Amino acid sequence: MSEKILDGVLEKFAKLAAIPRPSGHEEQVSNFLKNFFEEHGFEVVQDDSKNIIAEIPASIGKENAPLTILQAHMDMVCVAAEGYEYNPTRDPIKLIRGEKFLEAEGTSLGADDGIGIAEILYLVENREKFSHGRLRIIFTVNEEQGMVGAMNLDEKFLAAADFLINCDSERFGELVVGCAGTVHATLWRELHYVRPDTKLPYSLEIKIGGLRGGHSGEEIASGRINAIKIAAQIMRQITLRGKIRLATFSGGKAFNVIPDSAEFTFATDLKAPVVEKICAELESRLKKIYSTELNLKIEVKIVSRPDKVLHVKDYDALSNFITLIHSGVYLLSPEDPTQVIASANLGVVRIDGDIIELKILPRGNDDALIDEFIEGFDQAARLCAFERKFSPPTPAWIFNPDSKLLELAEEIFTEQNGYAPAIKTTHTGLETSFFAKKNPALEIISIGTTNENIHSPNERLHLDTVAPHVKFIAGMLEKISAIES
Numbered sequence: 001m002s003e004k005i006l007d008g009v010l011e012k013f014a015k016l017a018a019i020p021r022p023s024g025h026e027e028q029v030s031n032f033l034k035n036f037f038e039e040h041g042f043e044v045v046q047d048d049s050k051n052i053i054a055e056i057p058a059s060i061g062k063e064n065a066p067l068t069i070l071q072a073h074m075d076m077v078c079v080a081a082e083g084y085e086y087n088p089t090r091d092p093i094k095l096i097r098g099e100k101f102l103e104a105e106g107t108s109l110g111a112d113d114g115i116g117i118a119e120i121l122y123l124v125e126n127r128e129k130f131s132h133g134r135l136r137i138i139f140t141v142n143e144e145q146g147m148v149g150a151m152n153l154d155e156k157f158l159a160a161a162d163f164l165i166n167c168d169s170e171r172f173g174e175l176v177v178g179c180a181g182t183v184h185a186t187l188w189r190e191l192h193y194v195r196p197d198t199k200l201p202y203s204l205e206i207k208i209g210g211l212r213g214g215h216s217g218e219e220i221a222s223g224r225i226n227a228i229k230i231a232a233q234i235m236r237q238i239t240l241r242g243k244i245r246l247a248t249f250s251g252g253k254a255f256n257v258i259p260d261s262a263e264f265t266f267a268t269d270l271k272a273p274v275v276e277k278i279c280a281e282l283e284s285r286l287k288k289i290y291s292t293e294l295n296l297k298i299e300v301k302i303v304s305r306p307d308k309v310l311h312v313k314d315y316d317a318l319s320n321f322i323t324l325i326h327s328g329v330y331l332l333s334p335e336d337p338t339q340v341i342a343s344a345n346l347g348v349v350r351i352d353g354d355i356i357e358l359k360i361l362p363r364g365n366d367d368a369l370i371d372e373f374i375e376g377f378d379q380a381a382r383l384c385a386f387e388r389k390f391s392p393p394t395p396a397w398i399f400n401p402d403s404k405l406l407e408l409a410e411e412i413f414t415e416q417n418g419y420a421p422a423i424k425t426t427h428t429g430l431e432t433s434f435f436a437k438k439n440p441a442l443e444i445i446s447i448g449t450t451n452e453n454i455h456s457p458n459e460r461l462h463l464d465t466v467a468p469h470v471k472f473i474a475g476m477l478e479k480i481s482a483i484e485s
């Protein structure tokens with residue numbers, strides 16, 4: 001039975017893998033999915049964003065049961081191993097099926113979230129094997145680059161529904177029941193340059209590297225140091241003993257990546273060995289605190305004299321601002337201190353001509369926590385004369401402990417698998433935030449197969465979680481079909 005389910009789902013997955021589907025290029029896969037539902041005789045809508053919405057009628061006699069949405073996203077993060085020839089908009093994913101895992105040759109696999117799509121297609125084709133109420137299938141585009149499909153989905157497609165099962169979580173055995181909201185905060189200041197003072201005869205470069213970095217939602221609580229924060233610490237230490245006039249400064253890669261490196265150059269009245277000592281002391285102090293960051297390396301190099309350096313007012317404003325900005329874990333759940341519910345990541349600092357720009361991504365598992373961050377950044381920006389822009393917030397999906405759907409899910413999971421699922425809120429983002437916002441009465445859970453190393457060429461799917469996940473969804477639908485609404 002399980003073997004048959006697995007083969008059936010993988011057959012669907014192979015069809016998806018053959019269609020290139022990086023985020024923002026979903027037309028082909030969207031058309032494929034539209035055809036699937038049309039060929040099976042179902043009503044299907046392809047909206048302007050290329051989201052697919054299909055209606056599956058209830059089993060006979062179950063027409064009054066609650067309307068349930070099954071949902072997954074059709075795009076994938078396309079990355080290849082170094083040296084592997086791969087064009088994400090043209091090349092299919094080559095699958096390697098092993099005994100325990102499904103992997104891709106040289107690239108990411110796209111089980112995130114193709115396996116969710118494949119399972120739902122399989123369930124639709126096998127719908128006569130279990131009873132179910134009315135079903136709506138929603139396949140969204142572009143989850144991976146800003147949840148564009150979910151954001152643009154017309155709320156009428158969520159309005160009449162009672163329950164939604166999202167298939168975009170990465171660990172079977174976990175029921176995800178809440179997620180974080182975010183805001184992209186961009187802060188900048190115009191800079192003024194002067195010639196470096198002749199009383200500052202030394203010119204140095206400091207490079208901070210060897211840090212682990214990582215995803216700012218998933219890894220924020222695993223002892224990663226922010227390279228930009230270290231840079232600001234060094235600047236302050238230098239200021240305590242001498243003078244520093246900054247010439248260049250850069251660090252970090254993106255809003256949602258913890259900066260693993262930063263570098264800056266400056267003119268100073270301190271000789272290189274004095275600055276080296278400051279850096280060495282800080283390095284060893286940090287390594288004592290963070291056993292997780294033993295590869296941290298702070299290097300000092302003598303460089304040629306810069307033509308221009310930041311005016312002292314700009315330097316003060318900048319170093320004060322970075323010191324004031326919180327980066328890292330901010331709040332743990334009072335009910336479950338293993339879960340982070342608020343954090344911020346100072347992700348990027350960059351001097352570009354006459355402008356210095358900072359990018360910060362706060363996350364909060366409640367919208368009020370995001371507001372608190374915005375307020376704090378706004379005040380700090382005011383104090384240090386920085387301009388600021390906040391993107392429209394992605395809402396948090398807030399845990400509903402009274403959810404009937406959750407109660408059913410716990411019961412069915414335990415019955416089928418012989419152990420209770422872990423109930424989790426995640427500190428990353430999920431499309432469910434938008435669905436909850438568009439229909440606050442909608443009860444939602446998220447559960448997926450176990451997918452390892454997603455968004456990397458080492459992504460792999462645990463094959464033994466596919467059939468249990470399919471059976472779980474079918475079990476849920478069967479149970480829901482018994483409810484008279």
Ligand SMILES: [Zn+2]
Nearest residue numbers: 112113143168
């Ligand atoms: Zn995903």
